[in-house]
Amino acid sequence: MKKLIIAVLALLPAVAFASGAAKxxxxxxxxxxxxxxxxxxxxxxxxxxxxxxxxxxxxxxxxxxxxxxxxxxxxxxxxxxxxxxxxxxxxxxxxxxxxxxxxxxxxxxxxxxxxxxxxxxxxxxxxxxxxxxxxxxxxxxxxxxxxxxxxxPLQGATTVKLETRTIDGEEVEVPVGIEVAGNGxxxxxxxxxxxxxxxxxxxxxxxxVKLERHRMGYWVLGFLVIFFIFGYLLKKEYWRDVH
Incomplete structure (x- = not known):
């Protein structure tokens, strides 16, 4: 378990860099x-x-x-x-x-x-x-x-837009977007x-089945709400006789 935790922590910086590399x-x-x-x-x-x-x-x-x-x-x-x-x-x-x-x-x-x-x-x-x-x-x-x-063929020719950034103390050009020629x-x-x-x-x-699952989920939630109401009323009725 200790080795697994260490490995996960070691990968976090790489994951964070990868996720933030491009907007x-x-x-x-x-x-x-x-x-x-x-x-x-x-x-x-x-x-x-x-x-x-x-x-x-x-x-x-x-x-x-x-x-x-x-x-x-x-x-x-x-x-x-x-x-x-x-x-x-x-x-x-x-x-x-x-x-x-x-x-x-x-x-x-x-x-x-x-x-x-x-x-x-x-x-x-x-x-x-x-x-x-x-x-x-x-x-x-x-x-x-x-x-x-x-x-x-649909988009047309594209070229890269570069931006100068300082990485590890050196200025390098990195791609930050593209420009479309408009010939697509x-x-x-x-x-x-x-x-x-x-x-x-x-x-x-x-x-x-995502949409179908979501539609079914609303019905399930509605059923649970109704069941809760009846369950609560049943609970009150039962405990009234007990006391």
């Missing part, structure tokens, strides 16, 4: 916005699912939850040709993916829980041109990122909205 923007997603979820699913399947799977959910379940007809799901959002009831896996062999990217692209079913929606929202809006990287881009939220900027298919506001739709879809993927 995260608030992702005001809405799981009840079905149009946003549908657009997020479309964007994810077209731009992200080529490398990343969401293998802990099924096509038919997503179609039902998001109000997408199964024939539309199969024709427009299923690019692997599997049955509608199959899991949503990508078609890249893991060995090839590891060779191309240095490591297999992670499954993203639970990424909104692991990273947080604010991190995802900021990360997808923080790529910038960096010729020193294998794919020619870097990221202010995830330095030395190992994936290409797949949404660049979407305007900056439209791109932010599209990214928010993707984040909304990934938040749904990480917890598909």
């Amino acid at each position: 995260l923007d608030k992702a005001n997603y809405d799981l009840s916005d079905q149009a946003s979820l549908q657009n997020g699913a479309k964007l994810f399947m077209n731009y992200c699912a080529g490398c990343h799977s969401t293998q802990y959910q099924r096509y038919n379940r997503v179609a039902e939850d998001l109000g997408i007809p199964e024939e539309v799901m199969q024709a427009n959002l299923n690019f692997t040709g599997v049955a509608i009831g199959d899991l949503m896996k990508n078609s890249i062999p893991e060995k090839d993916a590891a060779e191309w990217f240095g490591a297999p692209p992670p499954d993203l079913t639970l990424v909104a829980r692991v990273r947080g929606t604010d991190w995802l929202y900021t990360y997808l809006r923080s790529f910038y041109k960096d010729e020193s990287r294998p794919f020619g881009v870097n990221n202010t939220v995830f330095p030395s990122v190992g994936m290409p900027h797949v949404l660049e 298919e979407l305007s900056p506001d439209e791109y932010d909205a599209a990214v928010l739709d993707i984040v909304n879809f990934l938040a749904y993927s990480a917890d598909p």
Whole structure:
């Protein structure tokens, strides 16, 4: 136990540094916005699912939850040709993916829980041109990122904004944001909205029954309140006879 406590305390500074390394923007997603979820699913399947799977959910379940007809799901959002009831896996062999990217692209079913929606929202809006990287881009939220900027056609070209800071007694330039050239298919506001739709879809993927659970929770709390009232009245009636 003593060694465990020491190890946890030793990691705290690193955790604090990692969490404070980049300012995260608030992702005001809405799981009840079905149009946003549908657009997020479309964007994810077209731009992200080529490398990343969401293998802990099924096509038919997503179609039902998001109000997408199964024939539309199969024709427009299923690019692997599997049955509608199959899991949503990508078609890249893991060995090839590891060779191309240095490591297999992670499954993203639970990424909104692991990273947080604010991190995802900021990360997808923080790529910038960096010729020193294998794919020619870097990221202010995830330095030395190992994936290409797949949404660049939508956002357009980006450059990094640098700020001079003193670290360990030396002045160094650190990335503090990006500048968008404005040559993408979407305007900056439209791109932010599209990214928010993707984040909304990934938040749904990480917890598909969240809204249902919350609705059920209100009924449970209401039942407990009513039960408490009757229980209290019963208690008073019982102890009145005892005394």
